[in-house]
Amino acid sequence: MELTELSVKELGEGYRAKTFSVVDVAKAHLVRIEKENPTLNAYLEVFDDVVVEAERAEKILTEKGAGAHLLTGIPIAVKDNILIKGKKVSAASKMLENYVATYDATAIARLKNAGAFFLGRTNMDEFAMGSSTEHSAYSVTKNPHDITRVPGGSSGGSASAVAAHLAPIALGSETCGSIRQPVSLCGLVGLKPTYGEVSRSGLIAMGSSLDQIGPIARTVYDAKLVFDTIRGSDSLDGTTLPNQGEARVSNKRIGVPREFVKDAQPDVRENFEKTLDTLRGKGYEIVDIEFPSAPYGLAAYYIVMPAEVSTNLARLDGIRYGLSHEGKNLLDEYEQSRARGFGPETKRRVMLGAYVLSSGYYDAYYKRATALRSVIANDLAKAFENVSFIATPTTPGPAFKIGEKSDPVSMYLEDIFAAPANLTGIPAISVPMNTVVRDGVSLPVGVQFMSPKRTESSLFDIARDLIGETL
Numbered sequence: 001m002e003l004t005e006l007s008v009k010e011l012g013e014g015y016r017a018k019t020f021s022v023v024d025v026a027k028a029h030l031v032r033i034e035k036e037n038p039t040l041n042a043y044l045e046v047f048d049d050v051v052v053e054a055e056r057a058e059k060i061l062t063e064k065g066a067g068a069h070l071l072t073g074i075p076i077a078v079k080d081n082i083l084i085k086g087k088k089v090s091a092a093s094k095m096l097e098n099y100v101a102t103y104d105a106t107a108i109a110r111l112k113n114a115g116a117f118f119l120g121r122t123n124m125d126e127f128a129m130g131s132s133t134e135h136s137a138y139s140v141t142k143n144p145h146d147i148t149r150v151p152g153g154s155s156g157g158s159a160s161a162v163a164a165h166l167a168p169i170a171l172g173s174e175t176c177g178s179i180r181q182p183v184s185l186c187g188l189v190g191l192k193p194t195y196g197e198v199s200r201s202g203l204i205a206m207g208s209s210l211d212q213i214g215p216i217a218r219t220v221y222d223a224k225l226v227f228d229t230i231r232g233s234d235s236l237d238g239t240t241l242p243n244q245g246e247a248r249v250s251n252k253r254i255g256v257p258r259e260f261v262k263d264a265q266p267d268v269r270e271n272f273e274k275t276l277d278t279l280r281g282k283g284y285e286i287v288d289i290e291f292p293s294a295p296y297g298l299a300a301y302y303i304v305m306p307a308e309v310s311t312n313l314a315r316l317d318g319i320r321y322g323l324s325h326e327g328k329n330l331l332d333e334y335e336q337s338r339a340r341g342f343g344p345e346t347k348r349r350v351m352l353g354a355y356v357l358s359s360g361y362y363d364a365y366y367k368r369a370t371a372l373r374s375v376i377a378n379d380l381a382k383a384f385e386n387v388s389f390i391a392t393p394t395t396p397g398p399a400f401k402i403g404e405k406s407d408p409v410s411m412y413l414e415d416i417f418a419a420p421a422n423l424t425g426i427p428a429i430s431v432p433m434n435t436v437v438r439d440g441v442s443l444p445v446g447v448q449f450m451s452p453k454r455t456e457s458s459l460f461d462i463a464r465d466l467i468g469e470t471l
């Protein structure tokens, strides 16, 4: 039996049946990482205490027996913008190259409490800005389905690791699609939780009104298990919502914003139609819906996000954190450090953000973008009066070639279907919907479902129904 082939659920069952040990599983992953990671560059660092942590988890399993948490002994890969105490965390930036986390992110603390342990930190676009992982300061990550193609981004390292079986599951983060887009391009399941459902404490901030941590998995069950473990109110993040049990939508009606969906490539649209047919066959009703503001989501995002990025990254000034380069005076020191520490995409967004927030342009850009955000939320609220879910392809197309989208705007268009959920705080899940062929290679693409705030349980239900995954 290949231990790296097993899902989180299967690993847990194997531990309980004593078919293999946690150390066996940890070692199997380390062997595979050693073999595949030089090609894929999914991990920036594999932790040196993996076996020790596995032994510790093994003890917990023995002590707690059947009462152990279902994640006890599960190895997890972690995106390089989520803090693990005592480990480096760089957000794939030169700016934080040697930065060591001084505390655990709440999501990490909750996984540790459950008895899980961490394999390493995964590559990403610098500060989570990008859709291909090409904006990492530490070289690009490859898509295991075709290594000439990107794994998506910004959580591309996590997606590549899980798709290549270098980890059974991973944490990613979303500001606009950074979980859903790479899982679509790597054939996986990924959830962007409701804003406020998962604590942002210990997540290196990109766009604070948009950011959420979420799971990247091979099965719906596994994604739900990790989500259920990390979610919940947290005094360290004032935007977390009060705890609640599982809430569900009331019917099986799915809305399709037909005009919006036209932005996907023709064979992706064909797959999408077949997916809708499958869902019809499983008792779902499909109706067309109006979503007039949908095309403006991307424009609103690319104003709100850089505004928040420029604010959040201001603290990286060469003095308080990270890379520091001596200058002739204080201003020169800031400039030298930031010029050397940040990559080109980060600089572009910091400048754009400062511009849209500047006194002369605030009303014209930032204020209008935030107004647009409310219009999108109203459109969605209206749609959800009649339907429980909204479905679109997750991405316009499958994985693209490394270097193909060197024009930033063409890269930004990858986020077209992602933006509405992040801008309005609703949850969304991406699930595989078959493959399309490019250059003779079959490449996965995903379908996404959005639902009203805090109804993640229903997203897991529909995802499971679609792919026929049983509990």
Ligand code: GLN
Residues within 6 Å of the ligand: 128, 129, 130, 131, 153, 154, 173, 174, 175, 176, 177, 178, 179, 206, 305, 415
């Ligand atoms: N593609 C998005 C961007 O470049 C990804 C942001 C994210 O979700 N972290 O902004």
